[in-house]
Amino acid sequence: MTLNIEMEYETPLxxxxxxxxxxxxxxxLDYENCPYEAEINLVLTGNExxxxTNREFREIDRITDVLSFPMLDFETPADFSHAEEDASCFHPDTGELLLGDIMICVPRMQEQAESYGHGQVREFAFLIAHSMLHLMGYDHMTPEEAAVMEKKQAEILEGLRITR
Structure with a gap:
């Protein structure tokens, strides 16, 4: 797996x-049984x-904690079978599945960690798990979808022993 990280935020974590x-x-990726090595881009940025980016891509003019930009369209979440049919889903040099981009707002992540009463490590891990599920086709537009995502996020973090 390749994880490209770009730190745009000035204050180190x-x-x-x-x-x-x-x-x-x-x-x-393991939780969702992804059969491929994958490439993900992670940008750590500030409020502005x-x-x-939220305004440009979602037409929502406000700060948010995390944005996810999936590269694949999933008919069924985490069903990677369609990727084989489209060579553009894979990096031409490495052969890795191009999963997408995650953008985390560091100041918002820090504020949420404090307001939720847990550490920055837990909040950061939560935002990554949440965004990874988006990159694999999950969403939380309905209560049923939200429940599925919440369960999966919790199980991923519990498997890593990252708890509140």
Missing amino acids: DFDYEELAKKVTEAA EIQR
């Missing part, structure tokens, strides 16, 4: 975010940039 991001992305 006080935990090994690269190692944690890699562990959570791998755990999410995530608000601009």
Whole structure:
């Protein structure tokens, strides 16, 4: 698996975010039985940039904690079978499945960790697990979809022993 991380935010985090991001992305891929090595891009940014991106791509002019940009269209979440039919789903040099991009707003992540009463490690891991599920076709537009995502997020994090 390749995890490309771009740190746009000026203040460094006080935990090994690269190692944690890699562990959570791998755990999410394993949890969903992804049969391929995958490539994911992760951008850690600030309030202004995530608000601009949210406005540009979702037409929502506000700061958010995380944005997910899946590269694949799933008819059924985590059904990777259709990827074989389309060579553009794979990196031409590495052969890895191009799963998509995750953008995390560091200040919002830090604020949420404090307001929810758990550490930044747990909040960061949660946002990655949540976004990975989006990259694999899950959504939370209905209560039923939200329940599925919440269960999967919890199980991924529990498997890594990352709890509140």
